[in-house]
Amino acid sequence: MAKEKKDIISRRSVIKAGVGLGALGLSSKSLLAKEANNKNLPPNVPEWTETLGDGVDVNPYGMPSEFESNVIRRNVEWLTASTESSVNFTPLQDLEGIVTPNGLCFERHHGGTAIINPIDYRLMINGLVDREMIFTLDDLKRFPQVNKFYFLECAANGGMEWKGSQLNGCQYTFGMVHNVQYTGVKLFDLIQETGLKNNAKWVLAEGSDSSGMTRSIPIEKIKDDCIIAWAMNGEALRPEQGYPIRLVVPGWEGNMWVKWLRRIEFGDKPYMTREETSKYTDLLSDGKARMFTWVMDAKSVITSPCPEKPVLQKGIHQIRGLAWSGRGKIKRVDVSLDGGKNWKTAQLHSPVLEKSLTRFTIPFEWNGEEMLLQSRAIDETNYVQPTIKELQNIRGVNSIYHNNSIATWLISKNGKVDNVRLG
């Protein structure tokens, strides 16, 4: 996402010239309700009742129904020069509850997916420790383990929307977030083997992929809740999520969750890597940039209706959405149908966990009139999700990162839904 605007604009004109059709999933075709086959409807008995289905083991590793084939990660091709240094997006509009299925967790690589045989996996710990050490995957699994749900959000999620509404989809504007249950060991528990010098204040986490991803993390965060994880949602990490080991840095920007983790170095100062200087720093309008902006502030999104999920019938519907905060639990989510003039509090669904996606719903009635849908999260620190105007007033429009503002979906009279900017 962190492309210079110039590139984006020039590419945009190319796209405009070349394509020029409507936006994602909103071709008139997809708005038509698909016709059911009468032979399968009562009083008739459908074919799947009259015949035997597939036996067990037809799919030793089960896959989603063929009718769900549009529920996939998608990328924005013109954003980046190559798919090895790129990003795709989680289809939040198609998901329920708070768990992101492993195969739908968005991908962000800086040098492609490293393929590592776990036999060849080693984690090195060096620097300001008493003993520089190396652990195998089996070694790591012998430490006391933890199982925790956490969201992971890229700091550039929504980064395209700073100046105005650009991408017409929930997936493209909010999809750089996912939420899974991690199994691993607390990073700080490894210190019981290596020992730690008193002047150790920072950790450098380093990946073994082709980008050699590196980030500096203050030791307080390591002591607090960082995990070295080998499993997500009950199974081994997916290769694209860092198999066999990734770092989990709860509530903090996704770039720090180093995948294919190979090394942890303890030092007395930050390392000022490319990813915390050139990237993941937030440029303000006066030309100065904020550095080390790690926490992901509270945010929410209505996942249905949304541009990909138009309203097909008049009457009662359920607004569904997700809220999260890097500072703790979600306390409340409000929803507005009139662009933020009046708000109602939505229902939160359990479990409501800290630094985890939280599901909210609220019913609404659509009578064919225009509506402006918004959601607003409040976390347990009493932080209230801001409007884009509030953020722009403080940070300008060139920050790229940390846009946690309220989005607006316009429901038009024909039921189509659009990503719009109010002002």
Add this chain to the structure above:
Amino acid sequence: MLDLGKYIIFSLLSIFLSISSFSETRKFNIGKIATKQEVAGWDIDIRPDGLGAPKGSGDALSGEEVYAERCASCHGDFGEGIDRWPELVGGSGTLSSHDPVKTTGSYWPYASTIYDYVYRSMPFGEAQSLTYDETYKIVAYLLNMNDIIDEDFILSNKNIGKIKMPNRNGFLLPDPRPDVKNLNGNPCMKNCNTPTKIIGKARDIDVTPEDEKS
């Protein structure tokens, strides 16, 4: 900590710091002690003060050739960036403009970061294939193209921590967030004063990818 110097500094540090919490006892007895060679092979990071910089040197004059061969196909002969590959040179004075251009010259606060990143990550797809001297040469070339050092300046492990980068003071710490007005969990709920006029639609900008599957 590739070179012995860094190792010795750390050893001395730990001796002098008598408060150091050295403990012989290992709680679980899991894992093995790393040898110096093992650590040296993987510990490739370099800090702003030059700590960790491997022995070597190079100047921009000799860097031009290596750069042309290994980098220019994506980043352009002068670091201007070809197609959508990143530009590495220029952008000075643009950071507060509408169209900021962030490059190693205009934005990066430390020269050490260029060495660290180029050695670990570039050329894209051939990571960690440059020699130390080649890396110093290329970094010297980039610094020279950005008017930070002269073309015959010999960049080395001794001076990489002392290069003054133009945007060295361009970064703000600590993180001031939450930086928006503190509503203390009680935002307006009724008849709120907020603009509700539509001033832009993503549909009109028309850059959203088409979905063949829908």
